[in-house]
Each structure stands twice: as C-alpha cells, then as structure tokens.
Amino acid sequence: MRTNYRVNSGTRFHVFSKDQLEQLFWDTLHILEYTGLDVHHEEAREILKKAGAWVDGIRVRLPSYMVRKALSMAPRSFTLWARDGDPKKNIHIGPGRAHFGPGPTCPNFIDPYTLERRxxxxxxxxxVAKVVDALPNIDFCESLGSISDVHVDLSALYEFAYMFPNTSKPIVAxxxxxxxxxxxHKIAITEAGGQEAFERRPNYVHYCEPVSPLVSTFEALDKLIFAARHRVPLVFTPCPIAGATAPCTLAGLIAQAAAESWMGLTLAQTIAPGLPFFMGGVTSILDMQTMIFSYGAPELALAECGLTELxxxxxxxxxxxxxxxxxxxLDEQAAIEGSFSVMAAALCGGDLTHDVGYTESAMTGSLFQLCMMDEAIGWSRRVTRGIEVNEETLAVEVIKSVGPNGHYLRHPHTRKFFKTEFWYPTLCDRHNYEEWKAAGSLPMRERVIAKVREILETHTPPPIKKETRDVIEKVLADAEARAKSGDTKKK
Amino acid sequence: MSKILEQLATAIIEGDIDNTPKLVQKALDEGLEPLTILNDGMVMGMNEVGRRFKAGDMFVPEVLMSAEAMQAGLKVLRPLLVASGAKLLGKVIMATVQGDLHDIGKNLVGMMCEGAGFEVIDLGFDVPAERIVQAVKEHKPDIVGLSALLTTTMRQMAYTIKALEEAGLRDKVKVMVGGAPVDEEFAKKIGADGYGSNAAAGAELAKKLVGAA
Structure with a gap:
C-alpha cells in the first residue's frame, strides 16, 4: 500500500502564495471598511444600513464582518442549467473548472459573409447563439454586440429574445x-416551467456592471436587486482600468476590483442569502501610448489569474x-493574444471566462475569433487535464511486451487510450504538405471562415416551447409599446 | 450484395479479428466463390475503411485492427484462392532499404495493400539492392514498394532503382516509394513511379499502378 501519495489531477499554476492572498483579502476588506463606495441607490443604502453598514450620505462603508458573512453565504459550487436539460450543456461551477463564452455589447460586428466591419x-x-450552441468548447452565451437597429432602450431585450431560441446553453444576460x-426573466421562467422551477434550475445569469473607481451606480444596483429578489444567479463585474480608474500596479487593481464587486456581493446576500454570485472584474491596463483599454495585454491575463485566485x-x-x-x-496577433489569455484562464480555473470573440479592444465582435478560440480552448483543456500517473498509464508491462525495436500502434494499450489521451484538432492542420496543398492550401483564417459558415448553414439548435415563443412575442410587443409611449420610468 | 458479404464487410470495418474468419467460413459453407467473398465482402469493407480514414473518421490504430481482421480472414481464404487459380489484384514486394532499421511504416503499407486485395511479400528492413533485384526475379511482382525513414538512407532508394535498371528489370515492375523524408519531388527525381504519403495513400497508389483504381 502507498501512503501519503499526493496526486495532481490536473495542471495548475499559482500567481500568489497563501500569505499574499491573505494580505490581498484583508486589504480588500480594509478598503470596504475605511474608504467605502459611493452607492447611488437609496433602497440599497437602506438595506445595507439595516444589515450593519455605516452610511454617510451616499458613501457606504462595510465593517469587515458583513463582507465575511456574505462570503460565507455565497456558494462556491452550483449548476447553471441548459434550457433543454441536455446534461452535456449544463455548467457545473466548482473548484478546478474553467468555462468559456463570448462577451456582450460590442458596437460593431464582423459580417460572416462580406467579412466587413459594420x-x-x-x-x-x-x-452568435447558433455558433455558440454548435462549438464544443464554448459553454455559455452572450451576444458579442449591441443591436443598433432597434429602439435604443430595447437592444438588451431583443438580444436575449433572439439568443434564447438559438442556443440551449446557459445565457448571461x-x-x-x-x-x-x-x-x-419572464422568457426564461416560462421555458423553465415557472419561477420555482427556475430557482431550482436557473437557465440564465444576470450581468451587472458597477463603475470604477468605487462607485455602485443606480442601474447596476437596481438590476442586482431585481436579480436577487427573483433568485437569478449574478455576475457583478467592474471594469477598472489600471493607471486610469484603478492603481497602475496590478495588486492594487485586483484589490480595488474585489472591493467593488464585494459591495454587490454583500447587498445580494443580504437580500437573497445563498444566491449564486460571480465575483467580477475585467482587469486590464490603459495603454499609455494609444489610450485604449487593452484586451490583448499580458497584464489582463495575469491580473485575471490573480483575481481568480483571490x-x-x-x-x-x-x-x-x-x-x-x-x-x-483575424490574424496572428488575434491568435497570439486570444490563445494566451485562454490558456491563462484555463490554468487558473476561471469559472466563467467571457469576452471570447472580442476584437479591436471590445469594439467589434467576431464569430471568427470565437471559432478560432474554441480550438485554443480545446488545446488548453488538454493541458489542464494533466497527466494521469498509475500502473496502467505508466505502462511498464506494455513497454516490456513491445521491447526494443517493436511498435505500439497495434497494441491493445494504444487502442484503449489513443482517443482519450490525445486531443484531436478540428482547425489546426496536421496533414503533410501534399495533402494540405491538395485541399486548397488553406491558411488558418480560411479554415475558420469556412467552419463558421458551415455551422451557420447546417446547425439546428434545440427548439423552445411554444408558450415561450408566445411570451417572447408578447414581451417584445409590450416593450415596443412602452418605448413608443416614451415611458422611461425606472420601475 | 448478400447478407453474409455485408456482415463480412462490417466485421472488417469494425476490426473484428475473431469473427472475420468465422464469417469467411460461413460464406464458403453457403457456397460462395472465394474470389466473390474477397472482392465483394472483405475488400468492400477495407475500401470503406480507407474512405473513412481519409475523411478523418477513423484513426490509425483502428485501421490496423481492420487490416488485422482482413489478414485473419485471408488466412482461411488464401489456400482456396491459390487452388482455384483466382487472380488477385497483383503482387507487391515491400522492403525498407539498406542501412534503415525502420519497418513500421513499411509494414503498415503492406497490410493496407493486402487489405486492398494484393498479395504482399515482405522482405523486412535493411534490405540491400541485390536482394531486392533477386526477389523481383524470383517472385515477378507487379510492384516494388521501398521505404526509408532517414534522410541518410533515402538515397538507397535511388541506388535500388538503378540496380533494377542494370538488371534489366525496371520496365517489368512499378516502383513506389514512401517514408517521412520522401516526397513527390524526390520520387520523380529518382525515377520512381509514385509516392504515397501514408499507408492508406500507399495502398491507393498500388491500385492505381496496376490500373485498378
């Protein structure tokens, strides 16, 4: 018998030591307790005050026990459910699992047929939903854009209404x-079979975004309160810019992002104890030459890993x-930046990794980038799966039976493992030169374009229920009427 | 196609080494001709294997299982084919050239050729040109398949072809070449009749060289 034999079941890496994490954790609580945030929502301030917060005007400071209590209530492990119940499409959030999906709200899109930016x-x-539904390594759906040809108040609703029937993977809305x-919410619970059924098996996540530095806006908190009261899992994610709206140093960037997100956490757990909550933070840098918020910088990937560890x-x-x-x-830069950040997210176990498919620093959504990254995610997942070490995989007896100058190709051991031990690419080409040439000498770019078009032309997503289709029609009609009447009241 | 031939093709595709000889025997018991069993059952299965491999739907270890099933079936069938004087697709001599100890690739091509319906004579590895010339005289093959894995040994292919010329045998056989460092260009340069980039392509090429594809 072995004793004290420690097993790594996957490949992981660490940015911080335990001491560093402890320091980051308590300094984040310090920021919340002594600096606090401006909270632009009266009801939110009242709820927090009642729970023990110190409120001065709009400034809200949280004694550290409040945040720790909220942390103790939020689950680390839960499931986001595919609307059609397909177990392969459920997302199990928990330690050692990274998942991937697109991001929202780019103003532009690369047209998959004309290849133009429009x-x-x-x-x-x-x-987008169709391609997400078909790609095996894309786990959840966002739209990669904001719809420009509907009433300005309605683009988010239209997005959801168009995505929901076209993928059964969980959506982040x-x-x-x-x-x-x-x-x-009405659309989602209709498909789930009512509010209670939805609470047991939530099929979408609600996304809210506070403002950096240290501001919880009315809109972000109002939506948070809606989600908490309806028990919709939450993403509460600031977008602090190192050197502009957050400290230039990555440790400070991470601490501030955490403080901004944990204000949302504390409010959400006070309203709805145990509500699934994703801590957020798109943490990157202001490029000091071009003034863009970089989506390809190594600091983005590194800070995200640090934030994930925290x-x-x-x-x-x-x-x-x-x-x-x-x-x-869709070029070499896109491949390098996208693949490295995918690999980093996979290595640190980024629970829901979004913005897959963003190009031009989040200004333009691209199905091609999304599709190419599906391959990079597959590659990364093979690495993070690690190397299993046991008698069978060490294969000492197999090595003995094959012996010098033999071969393993026809050995039963090979037949048993070659499909699971090796990863098989679908876009990266491994043919020899002649075969590659005979297939048209296609570079990666052309293969990606062809694959996206093939999915668009052939993939049929699982249908939604008839009553859900009716509800979608009705909520869109109601929303159009509201927009026409100029109703802009908040609730 | 009769039911038994269909089952036989399926057994080959699935690489069912145990069942294939039994199905061959069953087909014989049902009164089918050996050549019919080979061409309309087993080779049909092997052709499908080649097609799937090319399309990326089958993998090398699986193709090998099919080839092994094919061999297991041929063991039952071969004596009867010889006795009936039935004509196979052709005869192939396979060899890894002198100085090169690699024979996995050559063996794979041999198995695939057998699967395609050829008779295959394997001379092994590190085979000098003289032995190949002698074997061509003795067996009168349709094709000689030469393999090399090393850039240092691939020129032995050229010497072997030259030896066949000098012996006056070059126009009596087709020569196909393959192996990691070899390509179409090199094959042309040394005067070979064709180049196969992998085992399945090698068998395809062999069929083409005897005018069967």
Missing part, C-alpha cells in the same frame, strides 16, 4: 433597467476574461 444588427444575436430585466481564496467563483484581442482582424 454595426451590430438584429439578426446577429441569432447567428445584461439589461438597461428593471423593466427589461423583468421581460427577460476569488477562490474567498470562496467565490470568478467572472474571468480571455480569448479576446486588440487586433482589428
């Missing part, structure tokens, strides 16, 4: 305010970022 329009959300949150130390899953690029087109 404004994001209605039908695009359908295309954003909204402008309470009423479109409500409409989105989240896991605190017992929360993280809304990670990766698979994105500053490049304007």
């Amino acid at each position: 404004p994001y329009i209605k039908g695009d959300a359908e295309l 954003w909204s402008f305010r309470w009423d479109d949150s409500e409409a989105i 989240a896991h130390y605190a017992g929360l899953p993280l809304w990670n970022t990766g698979g994105c690029t500053d490049s304007k087109t």
